[in-house]
Amino acid sequence: MKSLETPRTASLRAARRQRVERLARTQSGALSRRQLYAAGITRAEVRANLRARRWQRVGRHVVVVHTGPLALATTLWAAQLSGGPRARLDGASSLIAAGLDGFQVDRHRVSVPRGARVFRDRVVDVRQTRRWRTDDIAAGGGPPRTRSEVAAVRGALWARSDRQAALLLTMVVQQGVAPADRIGQALLQVKRDPRLAFVIDVVTDLLGGVRSLAELDFARECRRRGLPEPTRQVVRRGRDGRYYLDVVWEEWGLVVEVDGIQHALAQEVVADALRHNDVTLAELTVLRLPVLGLRVAADEFFDQIERALAAAGCPGLGPAA
Known part of the structure:
Protein backbone atom coordinates (compact mmCIF):
# COMPACT_ATOMS: atom_id res chain seq x y z
CA MET A 1 0.00 0.00 0.00
CA LEU A 70 12.86 41.99 -2.98
CA ALA A 71 11.82 44.04 -5.99
CA LEU A 72 9.67 47.11 -5.38
CA ALA A 73 6.62 45.34 -6.84
CA THR A 74 7.15 42.43 -4.43
CA THR A 75 7.44 44.77 -1.46
CA LEU A 76 4.22 46.54 -2.44
CA TRP A 77 2.35 43.26 -2.86
CA ALA A 78 3.67 42.08 0.51
CA ALA A 79 2.46 45.28 2.16
CA GLN A 80 -1.03 44.98 0.68
CA LEU A 81 -1.35 41.28 1.50
CA SER A 82 -0.27 41.96 5.07
CA GLY A 83 -3.45 43.96 5.64
CA GLY A 84 -5.84 41.15 4.78
CA PRO A 85 -8.32 40.51 1.95
CA ARG A 86 -9.99 43.97 2.16
CA ALA A 87 -6.75 45.95 2.44
CA ARG A 88 -5.46 48.36 -0.17
CA LEU A 89 -2.31 50.41 -0.52
CA ASP A 90 -2.97 54.01 0.40
CA GLY A 91 -1.31 57.41 0.61
CA ALA A 92 2.23 57.62 -0.73
CA SER A 93 2.45 53.81 -1.04
CA SER A 94 -0.47 53.77 -3.49
CA LEU A 95 1.19 56.58 -5.47
CA ILE A 96 4.47 54.67 -5.62
CA ALA A 97 2.55 51.65 -6.96
CA ALA A 98 1.03 54.00 -9.58
CA GLY A 99 4.49 55.08 -10.74
CA LEU A 100 5.58 57.92 -8.44
CA ASP A 101 9.38 57.99 -8.49
CA GLY A 102 11.83 59.42 -5.97
CA PHE A 103 9.57 59.68 -2.91
CA GLN A 104 10.71 57.59 0.07
CA VAL A 105 8.56 56.06 2.80
CA ASP A 106 9.65 54.47 6.08
CA ARG A 107 6.87 51.87 6.01
CA HIS A 108 4.21 51.26 3.42
CA ARG A 109 0.74 52.43 4.39
CA VAL A 110 -2.28 50.14 3.99
CA SER A 111 -5.87 51.10 4.75
CA VAL A 112 -8.65 48.78 5.88
CA PRO A 113 -12.30 49.60 6.62
CA ARG A 114 -13.57 50.26 10.12
CA GLY A 115 -13.99 47.03 12.05
CA ALA A 116 -11.26 45.14 10.19
CA ARG A 117 -8.51 43.52 12.19
CA VAL A 118 -5.45 45.72 12.68
CA PHE A 119 -2.09 44.55 14.03
CA ARG A 120 1.41 45.89 14.57
CA ASP A 121 4.00 44.99 11.97
CA ARG A 122 7.47 46.42 11.41
CA VAL A 123 7.11 46.06 7.62
CA VAL A 124 3.73 47.69 7.00
CA ASP A 125 1.53 50.32 8.66
CA VAL A 126 -2.03 48.94 8.62
CA ARG A 127 -4.72 51.35 9.79
CA GLN A 128 -8.47 51.63 9.77
CA THR A 129 -9.81 54.70 8.00
CA ARG A 130 -13.14 56.42 8.43
CA ARG A 131 -12.79 57.72 4.87
CA TRP A 132 -13.08 54.22 3.37
CA ARG A 133 -15.16 54.19 0.17
CA THR A 134 -15.66 51.18 -2.06
CA ASP A 135 -15.41 53.27 -5.24
CA ASP A 136 -11.99 54.69 -4.25
CA ILE A 137 -10.15 51.59 -5.46
CA ALA A 138 -7.96 52.10 -8.54
CA ALA A 139 -8.52 50.15 -11.73
CA GLY A 140 -5.79 48.16 -13.41
CA GLY A 141 -3.23 45.59 -12.40
CA GLY A 142 -0.88 45.35 -9.45
CA PRO A 143 -1.81 45.21 -5.78
CA PRO A 144 -5.18 46.74 -4.82
CA ARG A 145 -4.67 50.42 -4.12
CA THR A 146 -6.53 53.68 -3.62
CA ARG A 147 -7.09 55.91 -6.67
CA SER A 148 -4.15 58.25 -7.16
CA GLU A 149 -5.99 61.55 -6.62
CA VAL A 150 -7.49 60.28 -3.34
CA ALA A 151 -4.16 58.79 -2.28
CA ALA A 152 -2.43 62.12 -2.96
CA VAL A 153 -4.80 63.96 -0.64
CA ARG A 154 -4.48 61.33 2.08
CA GLY A 155 -0.72 61.14 1.71
CA ALA A 156 -0.47 64.91 2.17
CA LEU A 157 -2.73 64.85 5.24
CA TRP A 158 -0.75 61.94 6.75
CA ALA A 159 2.71 63.37 5.96
CA ARG A 160 5.20 63.96 8.79
CA SER A 161 5.42 67.68 8.04
CA ASP A 162 4.03 70.45 5.85
CA ARG A 163 7.24 70.31 3.85
CA GLN A 164 6.76 66.62 3.07
CA ALA A 165 3.07 67.16 2.25
CA ALA A 166 3.84 69.93 -0.25
CA LEU A 167 6.66 67.92 -1.80
CA LEU A 168 4.42 64.87 -2.28
CA LEU A 169 1.63 66.84 -3.96
CA THR A 170 4.06 68.69 -6.23
CA MET A 171 5.81 65.48 -7.30
CA VAL A 172 2.50 63.77 -8.03
CA VAL A 173 1.44 66.57 -10.40
CA GLN A 174 4.88 67.07 -11.98
CA GLN A 175 5.27 63.35 -12.74
CA GLY A 176 1.74 63.04 -14.12
CA VAL A 177 0.59 60.48 -11.55
CA ALA A 178 -2.59 62.53 -10.94
CA PRO A 179 -3.65 65.92 -12.36
CA ALA A 180 -4.19 68.83 -10.02
CA ASP A 181 -7.88 69.23 -10.90
CA ARG A 182 -8.71 65.65 -9.85
CA ILE A 183 -6.72 66.10 -6.64
CA GLY A 184 -8.78 69.23 -6.01
CA GLN A 185 -12.00 67.30 -6.53
CA ALA A 186 -10.86 64.57 -4.12
CA LEU A 187 -9.94 67.25 -1.57
CA LEU A 188 -13.57 68.41 -1.50
CA GLN A 189 -14.47 65.15 0.27
CA VAL A 190 -12.36 66.10 3.32
CA LYS A 191 -14.29 68.15 5.87
CA ARG A 192 -11.89 68.30 8.81
CA ASP A 193 -8.18 67.79 9.30
CA PRO A 194 -5.43 69.75 11.12
CA ARG A 195 -3.54 70.19 7.84
CA LEU A 196 -6.55 70.80 5.59
CA ALA A 197 -6.02 74.57 5.13
CA PHE A 198 -2.37 74.07 4.18
CA VAL A 199 -3.20 71.33 1.67
CA ILE A 200 -5.91 73.50 0.12
CA ASP A 201 -3.33 76.28 -0.38
CA VAL A 202 -0.85 73.92 -2.07
CA VAL A 203 -3.48 72.38 -4.34
CA THR A 204 -4.73 75.87 -5.25
CA ASP A 205 -1.17 76.74 -6.31
CA LEU A 206 -0.97 73.57 -8.40
CA LEU A 207 -4.29 74.43 -10.04
CA GLY A 208 -2.80 77.68 -11.32
CA GLY A 209 -4.03 80.12 -8.70
CA VAL A 210 -0.43 81.05 -7.98
CA ARG A 211 -0.65 84.65 -9.15
CA SER A 212 -3.15 85.94 -6.63
CA LEU A 213 -2.50 83.55 -3.75
CA ALA A 214 1.30 83.53 -3.78
CA GLU A 215 1.61 87.27 -4.25
CA LEU A 216 -0.76 87.93 -1.35
CA ASP A 217 1.33 85.61 0.80
CA PHE A 218 4.51 87.35 -0.38
CA ALA A 219 3.16 90.80 0.53
CA ARG A 220 2.06 89.51 3.92
CA GLU A 221 5.55 88.14 4.60
CA CYS A 222 7.14 91.46 3.59
CA ARG A 223 4.97 93.36 6.07
CA ARG A 224 5.64 90.84 8.82
CA ARG A 225 9.40 91.15 8.34
CA GLY A 226 9.40 94.95 8.08
CA LEU A 227 10.57 95.04 4.47
CA PRO A 228 9.69 98.03 2.28
CA GLU A 229 6.58 97.60 0.16
CA PRO A 230 7.49 96.40 -3.35
CA THR A 231 5.65 97.10 -6.58
CA ARG A 232 3.82 94.08 -7.99
CA GLN A 233 3.13 93.07 -11.60
CA VAL A 234 5.44 95.64 -13.21
CA VAL A 235 5.24 95.77 -17.01
CA ARG A 236 8.44 95.52 -19.05
CA ARG A 237 8.94 95.31 -22.81
CA GLY A 238 11.22 92.71 -24.35
CA ARG A 239 12.06 91.49 -27.84
CA ASP A 240 8.83 89.51 -28.08
CA GLY A 241 6.51 92.06 -26.53
CA ARG A 242 5.39 92.90 -23.04
CA TYR A 243 5.97 90.74 -19.97
CA TYR A 244 5.31 91.15 -16.26
CA LEU A 245 7.70 91.08 -13.34
CA ASP A 246 6.04 89.67 -10.23
CA VAL A 247 7.72 91.79 -7.53
CA VAL A 248 10.07 94.78 -7.99
CA TRP A 249 11.98 97.13 -5.67
CA GLU A 250 12.93 99.72 -8.33
CA GLU A 251 14.98 101.90 -5.98
CA TRP A 252 17.26 99.03 -5.00
CA GLY A 253 17.31 97.23 -8.34
CA LEU A 254 15.82 93.96 -7.06
CA VAL A 255 13.30 91.70 -8.79
CA VAL A 256 11.71 88.59 -7.28
CA GLU A 257 9.98 86.16 -9.63
CA VAL A 258 7.42 83.90 -7.91
CA ASP A 259 7.45 80.61 -9.83
CA GLY A 260 4.38 78.39 -9.84
CA ILE A 261 4.19 74.78 -10.95
CA GLN A 262 3.84 75.85 -14.59
CA HIS A 263 7.42 77.16 -14.57
CA ALA A 264 8.67 73.56 -14.35
CA LEU A 265 7.09 72.75 -17.71
CA ALA A 266 9.35 72.60 -20.75
CA GLN A 267 7.51 75.27 -22.72
CA GLU A 268 8.00 77.80 -19.92
CA VAL A 269 11.71 77.23 -19.33
CA VAL A 270 12.95 79.10 -22.43
CA ALA A 271 10.58 82.06 -21.97
CA ASP A 272 11.54 82.34 -18.30
CA ALA A 273 15.25 82.27 -19.13
CA LEU A 274 14.92 84.97 -21.82
CA ARG A 275 12.93 87.23 -19.50
CA HIS A 276 15.41 86.63 -16.68
CA ASN A 277 18.31 87.56 -18.96
CA ASP A 278 16.57 90.70 -20.23
CA VAL A 279 16.06 91.91 -16.70
CA THR A 280 19.64 91.09 -15.72
CA LEU A 281 20.95 93.04 -18.72
CA ALA A 282 19.00 96.02 -17.40
CA GLU A 283 21.30 95.80 -14.33
CA LEU A 284 18.67 94.47 -11.99
CA THR A 285 19.22 91.60 -9.56
CA VAL A 286 16.74 88.75 -10.11
CA LEU A 287 15.89 86.25 -7.37
CA ARG A 288 13.55 83.32 -7.99
CA LEU A 289 11.09 82.08 -5.39
CA PRO A 290 9.19 78.85 -6.19
CA VAL A 291 5.72 78.75 -4.69
CA LEU A 292 6.74 75.50 -3.01
CA GLY A 293 9.60 77.42 -1.40
CA LEU A 294 7.15 80.04 -0.15
CA ARG A 295 5.20 77.21 1.50
CA VAL A 296 8.01 75.20 3.08
CA ALA A 297 11.19 77.34 3.17
CA ALA A 298 10.02 80.96 3.44
CA ASP A 299 12.65 81.92 6.03
CA GLU A 300 15.54 80.80 3.84
CA PHE A 301 14.26 82.63 0.74
CA PHE A 302 13.40 85.84 2.60
CA ASP A 303 16.85 85.82 4.19
CA GLN A 304 18.24 86.00 0.65
CA ILE A 305 15.86 88.84 -0.25
CA GLU A 306 16.90 90.80 2.86
CA ARG A 307 20.58 90.28 2.03
CA ALA A 308 20.02 91.54 -1.54
CA LEU A 309 18.18 94.64 -0.31
CA ALA A 310 20.86 95.31 2.31
CA ALA A 311 23.59 94.96 -0.32
CA ALA A 312 21.78 97.54 -2.45
CA GLY A 313 21.70 100.01 0.46
CA CYS A 314 18.11 99.62 1.64
CA PRO A 315 17.91 101.46 4.98
CA GLY A 316 17.12 99.61 8.17
CA LEU A 317 18.48 96.24 7.04
CA GLY A 318 22.06 96.62 8.22
CA PRO A 319 25.27 96.00 6.30
CA ALA A 320 25.43 93.56 3.43
CA ALA A 321 26.01 89.95 4.48
Whole structure:
Protein backbone atom coordinates (compact mmCIF):
# COMPACT_ATOMS: atom_id res chain seq x y z
CA MET A 1 0.00 0.00 0.00
CA LYS A 2 2.81 2.40 0.90
CA SER A 3 4.50 2.08 -2.46
CA LEU A 4 1.21 2.89 -4.21
CA GLU A 5 0.53 6.01 -2.10
CA THR A 6 3.96 7.58 -2.38
CA PRO A 7 3.75 8.53 -6.08
CA ARG A 8 0.24 9.86 -5.51
CA THR A 9 1.41 11.94 -2.56
CA ALA A 10 4.32 13.30 -4.60
CA SER A 11 1.97 14.12 -7.47
CA LEU A 12 -0.42 15.99 -5.17
CA ARG A 13 2.45 17.91 -3.64
CA ALA A 14 3.74 18.87 -7.11
CA ALA A 15 0.26 20.02 -8.14
CA ARG A 16 0.02 22.20 -5.04
CA ARG A 17 3.41 23.74 -5.78
CA GLN A 18 2.34 24.51 -9.34
CA ARG A 19 -0.79 26.27 -8.08
CA VAL A 20 1.34 28.30 -5.69
CA GLU A 21 3.86 29.21 -8.38
CA ARG A 22 1.13 30.32 -10.81
CA LEU A 23 -0.48 32.55 -8.20
CA ALA A 24 2.90 33.89 -7.07
CA ARG A 25 3.75 34.98 -10.62
CA THR A 26 0.68 37.23 -10.65
CA GLN A 27 1.76 38.86 -7.36
CA SER A 28 5.49 39.36 -7.97
CA GLY A 29 6.34 36.33 -5.83
CA ALA A 30 4.44 37.37 -2.68
CA LEU A 31 1.65 35.26 -1.14
CA SER A 32 -0.28 35.55 2.07
CA ARG A 33 -0.40 32.57 4.39
CA ARG A 34 -4.16 32.55 3.81
CA GLN A 35 -3.55 32.07 0.08
CA LEU A 36 -1.00 29.32 0.69
CA TYR A 37 -3.37 27.38 2.92
CA ALA A 38 -6.22 27.84 0.42
CA ALA A 39 -3.95 26.32 -2.26
CA GLY A 40 -3.53 23.22 -0.08
CA ILE A 41 -0.09 24.02 1.36
CA THR A 42 0.06 22.91 4.98
CA ARG A 43 1.59 24.88 7.83
CA ALA A 44 4.26 22.20 8.09
CA GLU A 45 5.16 22.67 4.41
CA VAL A 46 5.40 26.44 4.88
CA ARG A 47 7.74 25.96 7.85
CA ALA A 48 9.82 23.41 5.92
CA ASN A 49 10.28 25.75 2.92
CA LEU A 50 11.21 28.65 5.19
CA ARG A 51 13.63 26.48 7.16
CA ALA A 52 15.23 25.18 3.96
CA ARG A 53 15.56 28.79 2.76
CA ARG A 54 13.62 28.18 -0.42
CA TRP A 55 11.13 30.84 0.69
CA GLN A 56 11.41 33.92 2.88
CA ARG A 57 9.00 35.53 5.29
CA VAL A 58 8.05 39.21 4.97
CA GLY A 59 6.30 40.47 8.08
CA ARG A 60 3.88 38.26 9.99
CA HIS A 61 1.52 37.07 7.29
CA VAL A 62 3.34 37.07 3.94
CA VAL A 63 5.75 34.64 2.31
CA VAL A 64 7.85 35.33 -0.79
CA VAL A 65 8.58 32.18 -2.79
CA HIS A 66 12.26 32.95 -3.37
CA THR A 67 15.16 34.13 -1.22
CA GLY A 68 16.64 36.83 -3.45
CA PRO A 69 16.40 40.60 -3.01
CA LEU A 70 12.86 41.99 -2.98
CA ALA A 71 11.82 44.04 -5.99
CA LEU A 72 9.67 47.11 -5.38
CA ALA A 73 6.62 45.34 -6.84
CA THR A 74 7.15 42.43 -4.43
CA THR A 75 7.44 44.77 -1.46
CA LEU A 76 4.22 46.54 -2.44
CA TRP A 77 2.35 43.26 -2.86
CA ALA A 78 3.67 42.08 0.51
CA ALA A 79 2.46 45.28 2.16
CA GLN A 80 -1.03 44.98 0.68
CA LEU A 81 -1.35 41.28 1.50
CA SER A 82 -0.27 41.96 5.07
CA GLY A 83 -3.45 43.96 5.64
CA GLY A 84 -5.84 41.15 4.78
CA PRO A 85 -8.32 40.51 1.95
CA ARG A 86 -9.99 43.97 2.16
CA ALA A 87 -6.75 45.95 2.44
CA ARG A 88 -5.46 48.36 -0.17
CA LEU A 89 -2.31 50.41 -0.52
CA ASP A 90 -2.97 54.01 0.40
CA GLY A 91 -1.31 57.41 0.61
CA ALA A 92 2.23 57.62 -0.73
CA SER A 93 2.45 53.81 -1.04
CA SER A 94 -0.47 53.77 -3.49
CA LEU A 95 1.19 56.58 -5.47
CA ILE A 96 4.47 54.67 -5.62
CA ALA A 97 2.55 51.65 -6.96
CA ALA A 98 1.03 54.00 -9.58
CA GLY A 99 4.49 55.08 -10.74
CA LEU A 100 5.58 57.92 -8.44
CA ASP A 101 9.38 57.99 -8.49
CA GLY A 102 11.83 59.42 -5.97
CA PHE A 103 9.57 59.68 -2.91
CA GLN A 104 10.71 57.59 0.07
CA VAL A 105 8.56 56.06 2.80
CA ASP A 106 9.65 54.47 6.08
CA ARG A 107 6.87 51.87 6.01
CA HIS A 108 4.21 51.26 3.42
CA ARG A 109 0.74 52.43 4.39
CA VAL A 110 -2.28 50.14 3.99
CA SER A 111 -5.87 51.10 4.75
CA VAL A 112 -8.65 48.78 5.88
CA PRO A 113 -12.30 49.60 6.62
CA ARG A 114 -13.57 50.26 10.12
CA GLY A 115 -13.99 47.03 12.05
CA ALA A 116 -11.26 45.14 10.19
CA ARG A 117 -8.51 43.52 12.19
CA VAL A 118 -5.45 45.72 12.68
CA PHE A 119 -2.09 44.55 14.03
CA ARG A 120 1.41 45.89 14.57
CA ASP A 121 4.00 44.99 11.97
CA ARG A 122 7.47 46.42 11.41
CA VAL A 123 7.11 46.06 7.62
CA VAL A 124 3.73 47.69 7.00
CA ASP A 125 1.53 50.32 8.66
CA VAL A 126 -2.03 48.94 8.62
CA ARG A 127 -4.72 51.35 9.79
CA GLN A 128 -8.47 51.63 9.77
CA THR A 129 -9.81 54.70 8.00
CA ARG A 130 -13.14 56.42 8.43
CA ARG A 131 -12.79 57.72 4.87
CA TRP A 132 -13.08 54.22 3.37
CA ARG A 133 -15.16 54.19 0.17
CA THR A 134 -15.66 51.18 -2.06
CA ASP A 135 -15.41 53.27 -5.24
CA ASP A 136 -11.99 54.69 -4.25
CA ILE A 137 -10.15 51.59 -5.46
CA ALA A 138 -7.96 52.10 -8.54
CA ALA A 139 -8.52 50.15 -11.73
CA GLY A 140 -5.79 48.16 -13.41
CA GLY A 141 -3.23 45.59 -12.40
CA GLY A 142 -0.88 45.35 -9.45
CA PRO A 143 -1.81 45.21 -5.78
CA PRO A 144 -5.18 46.74 -4.82
CA ARG A 145 -4.67 50.42 -4.12
CA THR A 146 -6.53 53.68 -3.62
CA ARG A 147 -7.09 55.91 -6.67
CA SER A 148 -4.15 58.25 -7.16
CA GLU A 149 -5.99 61.55 -6.62
CA VAL A 150 -7.49 60.28 -3.34
CA ALA A 151 -4.16 58.79 -2.28
CA ALA A 152 -2.43 62.12 -2.96
CA VAL A 153 -4.80 63.96 -0.64
CA ARG A 154 -4.48 61.33 2.08
CA GLY A 155 -0.72 61.14 1.71
CA ALA A 156 -0.47 64.91 2.17
CA LEU A 157 -2.73 64.85 5.24
CA TRP A 158 -0.75 61.94 6.75
CA ALA A 159 2.71 63.37 5.96
CA ARG A 160 5.20 63.96 8.79
CA SER A 161 5.42 67.68 8.04
CA ASP A 162 4.03 70.45 5.85
CA ARG A 163 7.24 70.31 3.85
CA GLN A 164 6.76 66.62 3.07
CA ALA A 165 3.07 67.16 2.25
CA ALA A 166 3.84 69.93 -0.25
CA LEU A 167 6.66 67.92 -1.80
CA LEU A 168 4.42 64.87 -2.28
CA LEU A 169 1.63 66.84 -3.96
CA THR A 170 4.06 68.69 -6.23
CA MET A 171 5.81 65.48 -7.30
CA VAL A 172 2.50 63.77 -8.03
CA VAL A 173 1.44 66.57 -10.40
CA GLN A 174 4.88 67.07 -11.98
CA GLN A 175 5.27 63.35 -12.74
CA GLY A 176 1.74 63.04 -14.12
CA VAL A 177 0.59 60.48 -11.55
CA ALA A 178 -2.59 62.53 -10.94
CA PRO A 179 -3.65 65.92 -12.36
CA ALA A 180 -4.19 68.83 -10.02
CA ASP A 181 -7.88 69.23 -10.90
CA ARG A 182 -8.71 65.65 -9.85
CA ILE A 183 -6.72 66.10 -6.64
CA GLY A 184 -8.78 69.23 -6.01
CA GLN A 185 -12.00 67.30 -6.53
CA ALA A 186 -10.86 64.57 -4.12
CA LEU A 187 -9.94 67.25 -1.57
CA LEU A 188 -13.57 68.41 -1.50
CA GLN A 189 -14.47 65.15 0.27
CA VAL A 190 -12.36 66.10 3.32
CA LYS A 191 -14.29 68.15 5.87
CA ARG A 192 -11.89 68.30 8.81
CA ASP A 193 -8.18 67.79 9.30
CA PRO A 194 -5.43 69.75 11.12
CA ARG A 195 -3.54 70.19 7.84
CA LEU A 196 -6.55 70.80 5.59
CA ALA A 197 -6.02 74.57 5.13
CA PHE A 198 -2.37 74.07 4.18
CA VAL A 199 -3.20 71.33 1.67
CA ILE A 200 -5.91 73.50 0.12
CA ASP A 201 -3.33 76.28 -0.38
CA VAL A 202 -0.85 73.92 -2.07
CA VAL A 203 -3.48 72.38 -4.34
CA THR A 204 -4.73 75.87 -5.25
CA ASP A 205 -1.17 76.74 -6.31
CA LEU A 206 -0.97 73.57 -8.40
CA LEU A 207 -4.29 74.43 -10.04
CA GLY A 208 -2.80 77.68 -11.32
CA GLY A 209 -4.03 80.12 -8.70
CA VAL A 210 -0.43 81.05 -7.98
CA ARG A 211 -0.65 84.65 -9.15
CA SER A 212 -3.15 85.94 -6.63
CA LEU A 213 -2.50 83.55 -3.75
CA ALA A 214 1.30 83.53 -3.78
CA GLU A 215 1.61 87.27 -4.25
CA LEU A 216 -0.76 87.93 -1.35
CA ASP A 217 1.33 85.61 0.80
CA PHE A 218 4.51 87.35 -0.38
CA ALA A 219 3.16 90.80 0.53
CA ARG A 220 2.06 89.51 3.92
CA GLU A 221 5.55 88.14 4.60
CA CYS A 222 7.14 91.46 3.59
CA ARG A 223 4.97 93.36 6.07
CA ARG A 224 5.64 90.84 8.82
CA ARG A 225 9.40 91.15 8.34
CA GLY A 226 9.40 94.95 8.08
CA LEU A 227 10.57 95.04 4.47
CA PRO A 228 9.69 98.03 2.28
CA GLU A 229 6.58 97.60 0.16
CA PRO A 230 7.49 96.40 -3.35
CA THR A 231 5.65 97.10 -6.58
CA ARG A 232 3.82 94.08 -7.99
CA GLN A 233 3.13 93.07 -11.60
CA VAL A 234 5.44 95.64 -13.21
CA VAL A 235 5.24 95.77 -17.01
CA ARG A 236 8.44 95.52 -19.05
CA ARG A 237 8.94 95.31 -22.81
CA GLY A 238 11.22 92.71 -24.35
CA ARG A 239 12.06 91.49 -27.84
CA ASP A 240 8.83 89.51 -28.08
CA GLY A 241 6.51 92.06 -26.53
CA ARG A 242 5.39 92.90 -23.04
CA TYR A 243 5.97 90.74 -19.97
CA TYR A 244 5.31 91.15 -16.26
CA LEU A 245 7.70 91.08 -13.34
CA ASP A 246 6.04 89.67 -10.23
CA VAL A 247 7.72 91.79 -7.53
CA VAL A 248 10.07 94.78 -7.99
CA TRP A 249 11.98 97.13 -5.67
CA GLU A 250 12.93 99.72 -8.33
CA GLU A 251 14.98 101.90 -5.98
CA TRP A 252 17.26 99.03 -5.00
CA GLY A 253 17.31 97.23 -8.34
CA LEU A 254 15.82 93.96 -7.06
CA VAL A 255 13.30 91.70 -8.79
CA VAL A 256 11.71 88.59 -7.28
CA GLU A 257 9.98 86.16 -9.63
CA VAL A 258 7.42 83.90 -7.91
CA ASP A 259 7.45 80.61 -9.83
CA GLY A 260 4.38 78.39 -9.84
CA ILE A 261 4.19 74.78 -10.95
CA GLN A 262 3.84 75.85 -14.59
CA HIS A 263 7.42 77.16 -14.57
CA ALA A 264 8.67 73.56 -14.35
CA LEU A 265 7.09 72.75 -17.71
CA ALA A 266 9.35 72.60 -20.75
CA GLN A 267 7.51 75.27 -22.72
CA GLU A 268 8.00 77.80 -19.92
CA VAL A 269 11.71 77.23 -19.33
CA VAL A 270 12.95 79.10 -22.43
CA ALA A 271 10.58 82.06 -21.97
CA ASP A 272 11.54 82.34 -18.30
CA ALA A 273 15.25 82.27 -19.13
CA LEU A 274 14.92 84.97 -21.82
CA ARG A 275 12.93 87.23 -19.50
CA HIS A 276 15.41 86.63 -16.68
CA ASN A 277 18.31 87.56 -18.96
CA ASP A 278 16.57 90.70 -20.23
CA VAL A 279 16.06 91.91 -16.70
CA THR A 280 19.64 91.09 -15.72
CA LEU A 281 20.95 93.04 -18.72
CA ALA A 282 19.00 96.02 -17.40
CA GLU A 283 21.30 95.80 -14.33
CA LEU A 284 18.67 94.47 -11.99
CA THR A 285 19.22 91.60 -9.56
CA VAL A 286 16.74 88.75 -10.11
CA LEU A 287 15.89 86.25 -7.37
CA ARG A 288 13.55 83.32 -7.99
CA LEU A 289 11.09 82.08 -5.39
CA PRO A 290 9.19 78.85 -6.19
CA VAL A 291 5.72 78.75 -4.69
CA LEU A 292 6.74 75.50 -3.01
CA GLY A 293 9.60 77.42 -1.40
CA LEU A 294 7.15 80.04 -0.15
CA ARG A 295 5.20 77.21 1.50
CA VAL A 296 8.01 75.20 3.08
CA ALA A 297 11.19 77.34 3.17
CA ALA A 298 10.02 80.96 3.44
CA ASP A 299 12.65 81.92 6.03
CA GLU A 300 15.54 80.80 3.84
CA PHE A 301 14.26 82.63 0.74
CA PHE A 302 13.40 85.84 2.60
CA ASP A 303 16.85 85.82 4.19
CA GLN A 304 18.24 86.00 0.65
CA ILE A 305 15.86 88.84 -0.25
CA GLU A 306 16.90 90.80 2.86
CA ARG A 307 20.58 90.28 2.03
CA ALA A 308 20.02 91.54 -1.54
CA LEU A 309 18.18 94.64 -0.31
CA ALA A 310 20.86 95.31 2.31
CA ALA A 311 23.59 94.96 -0.32
CA ALA A 312 21.78 97.54 -2.45
CA GLY A 313 21.70 100.01 0.46
CA CYS A 314 18.11 99.62 1.64
CA PRO A 315 17.91 101.46 4.98
CA GLY A 316 17.12 99.61 8.17
CA LEU A 317 18.48 96.24 7.04
CA GLY A 318 22.06 96.62 8.22
CA PRO A 319 25.27 96.00 6.30
CA ALA A 320 25.43 93.56 3.43
CA ALA A 321 26.01 89.95 4.48
